[in-house]
Amino acid sequence: MKEFSTEKAQLISGRLLYQSVEASNFRHHQRRAGLGSQKHHQKNKKEVRNFMTVFAGLDVHKKYFHATAMDKSGDILVQEEFPNETEGYDSLLKETGEEVKVAFEATYAWEYVYEELEDRVKEVKLAHPKRTEVITKERIKTDVRASEALANLLRTSWLPEAWIPPKETRKLREKLRRRAYLVWKRTGFKNKIKVDLAKHGIRRDFSYSEEDKEWLRSLDIDSVNDYLDMIVALNKPIERITKKIKKEARVDEGAKLVMTIPGVGPIWGLTITSEIGDIGRFPSSKHLCSYSGLVPSTEQSGSKEVHGSITKEGNKYLRWAAVECAWLHxxxxxxxxxxxxxxxxxxxxxxxxxxxxxxRKLLTTIYWMLKRGKEFRPQG
Structure with missing residues (x-):
């Protein structure tokens, strides 16, 4: 895992953005002197293919993305807005050629952009959103500046990278997260039924067996019947996904190791290993705990050091799984x-x-279990 200093990021980002402004001013003087005509700009676009490597930064939005492409010396070759669809990426690559390295931030829809580009360009890198806040929090924030700064960070090898899981891991994560979402929704409807029964003065313990579901319907409460219909509808996809996950957990070596911990079953075992991914990318167990957001926040001033609540910065699914497994254990x-x-x-x-x-202690244990390929030892 590549460590990245925020202070260094601020320094380099400020320097690069300054250089970007200076370059813009230089081009402005060129245009005034008649050296930056539209014809000259078009010529630059055509000559992009002649460069060995092009560095492109993308500021991606829902319907469009803004791209800035530059050469090794930082001269801007392309700076345009494209539609966020296959045709848009086709148009970009027509101008840059395929010998291009691309960087963009890990937004919620990053996988679509990555899959559009991964087999068509020289390299695709995902920028860590938290560590690139120094870029996005500039006083003058535009798509142009954001894409230009990403291209500059990529060109100078200062890009704070986020890990890109392999395709199979991405699919497995999506399946597990989808199941988790459906279970959260089902639990929400179950809680609503309890609340509505309490409103009618009904306080009785019940399960969702066929007998108890008949009893709930016999109460003839519209809201309870509606929520019960939703619970029944959600049961089918949850059961279907659960069967697939259990089957995959039985053949996943990492999940089988994690499942030797008392209380950790196939769902949690596979959730933990898929969210961790390649254990080799973490230099130590502390790095893994930090990745999950389970480490205490720290404020230090002089000789005084204060530890607060956990940071909650990182992989929320891994954090959730670790805490749930602690209760189950x-x-x-x-x-x-x-x-x-x-x-x-x-x-x-x-x-x-x-x-x-x-x-947090469980994650530390899991780190060494996966690192050494050893089962859980109850006495440590």
């Missing part, structure tokens, strides 16, 4: 060093705080 483990740690923490802190701390 507490329920199913007999006597392990992880369970003893949970109990010690719970005696001094709240149960939730203990679960979070135990989730």
């Amino acid at each position: 507490k329920q199913h483990a007999d006597d392990t060093y992880i369970l003893r740690f949970f109990k010690r923490m719970a005696a001094r802190k709240s149960g939730q705080t203990a679960a979070v701390a135990t989730g």
Whole structure:
């Protein structure tokens, strides 16, 4: 994993943006002197293909993206807006050629852009959104400046990169996250039924067995019937996806190792390993915990150092899975060093705080299990 200093990012970004402004001023003087005519600009576009490597930064939006392409010396070759669709990427590559390195930020729809480009260009890199905030928080923020700064960072090898999972891992993650979303929705409808029953003064423990579902419908409460219909509808895709995941977990070597931890089943085992990806990209267990956002925030001034709540910056699915597995381990483990740690923490802190701390300890354990290819050892 490549470490990136925020201070260095600010320094280099400021320097690069300054150079970008200077270059713009130079081109402005060229145009005034008659050297930057439209004909000259068109000539530059045609000559892009002659350069060994072109560096392009994309500022991607829902319907369009703005691209800035430059050569090794930082001279801008292309600076245009294109539609965010296949034809737009075709048009960009017609101007840059395929010997181009491309960088763009890891937005919510990054996979579409990546798949459009991965087999057609020299290299595609994903910029870490948090670490490129120094770019996006410029006082004068435009698509042009954002794409130009990304191209500059790529050209100078200062781009703070985000890891791009292999295609199979991306598919597995999507499947697990889709299941998680459907389960969250189903739980929400179950909670709504409890609330509506309480509004009618009905307080009774029940499950969602066929017998209890008949009882719920016999109450003839419209809202309860509607929520129950949604729960029944969600059961089918959840069960179908669950079967597929369990089948995949049985052949995944990493998931099989993680499942040796008491309380961790196929769903959580595969969720953890797919969200971690290649364990080799983490130099230490601390880096993995930091990636999950389970490390305490720290404020330091002089000799004073204060630790606060966890950062919650990083992979929220891995963080969620680690904490849930901590609770499950507490329920199913007999006597392990992880369970003893949970109990010690719970005696001094709240149960939730203990679960979070135990989730971090579990991730540390999982890191070494995957790194060494060893099963869980209850006594450490």
